[in-house]
Amino acid sequence: MSEWCVAEPRKLTFDEPVTTLHVHVVNGTVNVVGTDEGSARLEVSDVEGPPLTVTQRDGTLTVAYDDLPWNGFLKWLDRKGRRRDVLVSLAVPTGTRVEVGVVGATAVVSGLHGRTEVKGISGDTTLVGLSGPVRATTVSGNVEAQALTGDLRLSSVSGDLTVVEGSCATVKADSVSGSIILDLGPMDRPTDVGLTSVSGEIAIRLPHSTDAEVEANTAGGTISHAFDGLRVSGPWGAHKVTGRLGTGDGRLKATTVTGSIALLRRPPAEDEPWDEGPWAEEPGSGGDSPALPTDSSVPPIIPSTATSDSPNSSGSPDSSDSPDSCGSPDGSVGRAAPAVPADASPEGSGAGSDDGGPGGTTPRTTDKKVF
Incomplete structure (x- = not known):
């Protein structure tokens, strides 16, 4: 198993195959887009609060907090009052099975053929161009x-x-x-x-x-x-x-x-x-x-500037991306507009x-x- 600690902006490329993706975050934005490329890519543009833990094992890529389990949303309400906010973008093969859990965060998932599941409490969810089975559950988010x-x-x-x-x-x-x-x-x-x-x-x-x-x-x-x-x-x-x-x-x-x-x-x-x-x-x-x-x-129409929802490839993890280490390359991430x-x-x-x-x-x- 490979593991990375992400406490500041960082980019990672995963050469090993990814068939399942788990993302669990509190506040901020999560963008997941399907790609025809064989490798998966991750870009974390902003991290506030505890660091994210990224693990890859047996084809499963997980981006989450160590103290927040996937099962049991009530445990996601941080009793210690620590502020959490992240901006995460992932590009994964189109056939990847995706599970996203968010609390107060916006989730955007697009261009996938595999099964997609999104669970949220107060964040909005946007789903675009998905051809596989989709299940989305939310409390107050749209x-x-x-x-x-x-x-x-x-x-x-x-x-x-x-x-x-x-x-x-x-x-x-x-x-x-x-x-x-x-x-x-x-x-x-x-x-x-x-x-x-x-x-x-x-x-x-x-x-x-x-x-x-x-x-x-x-x-x-x-x-x-x-x-x-x-x-x-x-x-x-x-x-x-x-x-x-x-x-x-x-x-x-x-x-x-x-x-x-x-x-x-x-x-x-x-x-x-x-x-x-x-x-x-x-x-x-x-x-x-x-x-x-x-x-x-009629007022003139001013075109808006388009931004990409998928992270830019930065090559395979170098020495700074070795397990249990943290790098700090900067990156920017575009936010997908909801449909x-x-x-x-x-x-x-x-x-x-x-x-x-x-x-x-x-x-x-x-x-x-x-x-």
């Missing part, structure tokens, strides 16, 4: 996921759960008071969706080609939908929507006690190429960039405009059925 294709399971107490451009065969999500927003893209396979909330609102946006048996229930909230194949029933304040969409091969079930439920239809225009939308290039404008508005009242959907809201009733452009988010008011 979970935002984009472009996932593997089976997905999300759980939260008060944090919001948001999935954009999901193509998952199975989606299970439950929350107590947080909202659940699910945007599903076109798929060529049946989908099994189950969403449960106590007081949080639920919004689901489905493509036109959806094939599913639908059942949505709320005891005290409202229900709105945009599909002709669905019907409403239920006495007094309770509402229930059932029906079949397409062939009914899949299943969609949403349940909330006092929250509202909205079933929205994904505009067909969102599947069209961008050059057919309202930002298409105007004749004579030249170049490949889309034409921008010429109205002088936030701009067009889904559980507070909406399903009404809106559908102008045929890529910005359309809800069905026409003539398609809406509100009960």
Whole structure:
């Protein structure tokens, strides 16, 4: 087993194969990105408080504190009052199995094919481009996921759960008071969706080609939908929507006690190429960039500077990186921006405009059925 003590900024490259990654930190940021390279790389840009311990044994790479075990989150609340804050970035092979545990820290995981599990208490979690099974559990932190294709399971107490451009065969999500927003893209396979909330609102946006048996229930909230194949029933304040969409091969079930439920239809225009939308290039404008508005009242668009989420390779550990030693090369780490959907809201009733452009988010008011 190899072991490193990291008490200040440092970079490490691991030549031995890495098949499993464990990261357990308190406060700060954790970035994990998949790479096609055979070796794993670690960059610790900031360490405040006790040092991190990095170990590698039998294909398992662990980045954690010695006094904080993976099992038992209550032990992560430091009774000695020591301030902890870290900025950690890792690049691992895409097939690596990843387990991340954070308390008050932001976790960003992207570009992996292996199983991914994230546990958090108050930090937000962002998941992007994952094709393997994903499970994320949080207490008060939000979970935002984009472009996932593997089976997905999300759980939260008060944090919001948001999935954009999901193509998952199975989606299970439950929350107590947080909202659940699910945007599903076109798929060529049946989908099994189950969403449960106590007081949080639920919004689901489905493509036109959806094939599913639908059942949505709320005891005290409202229900709105945009599909002709669905019907409403239920006495007094309770509402229930059932029906079949397409062939009914899949299943969609949403349940909330006092929250509202909205079933929205994904505009067909969102599947069209961008050059057919309202930002298409105007004749004579030249170049490949889309034409921008010429109205002088519109402020200029200033592009932001992109930063990398993955650490730069620094070569194999040299003599300063030997087990039980600490180095101090400086490094900088970019933070990945969370993927936030701009067009889904559980507070909406399903009404809106559908102008045929890529910005359309809800069905026409003539398609809406509100009960």
